[in-house]
Amino acid sequence: MAKRTKQKQSIHDAKVKNLANQLKRKGYNVKADLTGFEKPSPIGKNNRIPDIEATKRGVRKIVEVETPESLEKDKDQLSTFQKSAAQRKRTTFETIIAK
Secondary structure, three states, X not given: OXXXXXXXXXXXXXXXXXXXXXXXXXXXXXXXOOOOOOOOOOEOOOOEOXXXXXXXXXXXXXXXXXXXXHHHHOHHHHHHHHHHHHHOOOEXXXXXEOO
C-alpha cells in the first residue's frame, strides 16, 4: 500500500469513518479498516483489506478510499477489489477520492 503523509492519512481515515457511519445509519452491517471497527475480510491472493465492507440483506459493498496521491500507486489493489466484486453476486465495488 502506498504510504501517505500523516495529514493525508488523517484526511483518508476521516473519510472512511464518515462513510462507515453513513452506511451504519442506512442499516448496513459495517466493517472498516479503522480502530473501533471489526476489520473487513481479506480479498485476493495478496489478502488485501478494503477500507469498508458493508452488508445489508444479502447485498455487499466494498469501498476503498484513496487520496489523489495514492490512487495511482494502489491500482493493483483497486483491480483486486473490482475483480472480486465482479465475481460475486450482489456485490459492488466503489472507489471514493478523499480530498
